[in-house]
Amino acid sequence: MRLSARVDYALRAAAELAVAGDRPVTAVQLAQAQQIPPKFLENILGQLRRSGLVRSQRGPEGGYWLARPADQISMADVIRAIDGPLLGVRGERPEHVGYEGPARSLQDVWIALRASERGILEQVMLAHIATGDLPPQVRKLTEDPEAWESPAFR
Numbered sequence: 001m002r003l004s005a006r007v008d009y010a011l012r013a014a015a016e017l018a019v020a021g022d023r024p025v026t027a028v029q030l031a032q033a034q035q036i037p038p039k040f041l042e043n044i045l046g047q048l049r050r051s052g053l054v055r056s057q058r059g060p061e062g063g064y065w066l067a068r069p070a071d072q073i074s075m076a077d078v079i080r081a082i083d084g085p086l087l088g089v090r091g092e093r094p095e096h097v098g099y100e101g102p103a104r105s106l107q108d109v110w111i112a113l114r115a116s117e118r119g120i121l122e123q124v125m126l127a128h129i130a131t132g133d134l135p136p137q138v139r140k141l142t143e144d145p146e147a148w149e150s151p152a153f154r
Contacts, residue, residue, distance in 0.1 A: 001117065003079070009036045010044045010082045011075060011129070017054065018070035018130035024056075024063030044082065051081035070127035079121060086121065087114040 012034040017025060027045055031038040045064055048054040055067045066073060076086060087110060089097045094110035120138060128134050134142075141147055 004083055006040075006044055006047075007079050007082045009034070009041060010048060010078050012036065013041060013044065014048070014053070014066070014073070014078055014126050015129045017064060017066045018073075018126040020065060022065055024061065024065050026063045030064070048078070048081055051077075053077060053081055066126070070130060071125050073126045074122045075124045075126075075129070076118060076121035078126075086117050 013030045013036065016030050016033050027042050028038055030036070030045075031041045045054060045056070049056050049064070052067055053073055054064050056062065056064045079086060085093055087094055089110055094107060094114055097107055097110065099106050120141075123135050124138060128138075
């Protein structure tokens with residue numbers, strides 16, 4: 001799985017907003033806290049606002065804050081708001097792609113991969129990220145030393 005810079009930045013900014021609670025945080029403050037290019041972040045925050053994950057207010061007391069509590073916004077929600085569906089094959093959802101002959105089972109693999117991604121990304125909430133208190137399933141996966149190795153080096 002590859003995550004775009006936009007998703008990485010969106011998740012980092014959302015974690016900052018999770019810590020801030022109901023207090024508005026400016027885009028400049030978010031950009032500085034996470035070392036994100038400010039103009040790039042403004043576009044990302046706009047996408048998060050349009051998707052209903054973030055609210056904003058203009059003016060001297062303005063800024064951004066989460067539209068729902070941090071324990072009700074999953075990583076999957078943020079990823080979908082920025083990049084669309086979790087798994088696509090040639091721009092299509094895996095259930096809409098078909099293969100013939102020996103490649104027929106690829107569709108099942110794509111469906112299983114998406115289900116696996118969902119199992120993590122829909123379970124991890126912004127509150128988990130902001131506090132570092134990740135769900136046990138995630139902690140267990142990270143405790144496996146092989147999880148930290150790149151397959152290219154094995």
